[in-house]
Amino acid sequence: MDWMSAAEESRSGDKPLCTDKLPVNCVQEKCAKALHVIVEQFGWMPFVNSKIHLSFMTSTIRRIGDETCKGVLCDPMEDNGTDRKPKSVAFFKSNNLPLRFISTLVVLKTVTQVDHLAQALDSLCMDLKSDEGRLLFLEYQAVPIVVHLLHVTNRGLVSGVLDILLQLSMETRFLKPFLESCSTESFFRTCAVLLKDPKVDVQILEKLSIVLQKLSKVRSNKKLFDMFNIPQVIQEMQRTANPDHAFLVINLNSILFHLGFARAKMLSPSVSTNHD
Incomplete structure (x- = not known):
């Protein structure tokens, strides 16, 4: 997410980036592309030598999940200097279904906090009431991701x-x-x-x-x-x-x-x- 934000910042100067000020489809499209790659990588991890990646991947994956939950906090100061309440961009609560869906899968795969997992499950369950949501679930082969949580x-x-x-x-x-x-x-x-x-x-x-x-x-x-x-x-x-x-x-x-x-x-x- 920082990489995508940096790309936009380099075009707009040194001014801190607020994702809610970008063009409507800009962040959603880029996040959807990046998250798709992340989900694919999970499928390859069992085939990678754990001695090579395990020591540093655990913390990296946990951070991916945390950032997907919390999103990006915009600069609390408006241009005119007045105080403004920070706004959190929680990607798994996005209005864009594909982005929200992939983000939810990332949360379910990486986060360990029960309250965040429960929210993600509720979001996923709601999305599965639509044909588009069911199609995305099957396309991303998400059964193992949710069944992993089906333990006593x-x-x-x-x-x-x-x-x-x-x-x-x-x-x-x-x-x-x-x-x-x-x-x-x-x-x-x-x-x-x-x-x-x-x-x-x-x-x-x-x-x-x-x-x-x-x-x-x-x-x-x-x-x-x-x-x-x-x-x-x-x-x-x-x-x-x-x-x-x-x-x-x-x-x-x-x-x-x-x-x-x-x-x-x-x-x-x-x-x-x-x-x-």
């Missing part, structure tokens, strides 16, 4: 992550590519750990069961369910489930049915109509 150690964030997955599980033209992007060992391993957590609440299980129910319809996913013993875990959950949690039980039955672990008679006609 991040209990305060789990619900927000699942809300995002639920948005993408809706019956739209993006459902199939979304399910394909979730059909990985890493995703199923994370889900299995969450299912086995004795402290997870029923609302979390209900949300997760909806996503797994969609994935259970994909035949090639049966081996992934089996690999992490998810059918056995679900059978035990089904056996011990509170009868009052009817929605959860319905989804568990549907998952087992699609995986061939239950007979059709286990599902009532109304359930079959809604979930098959």
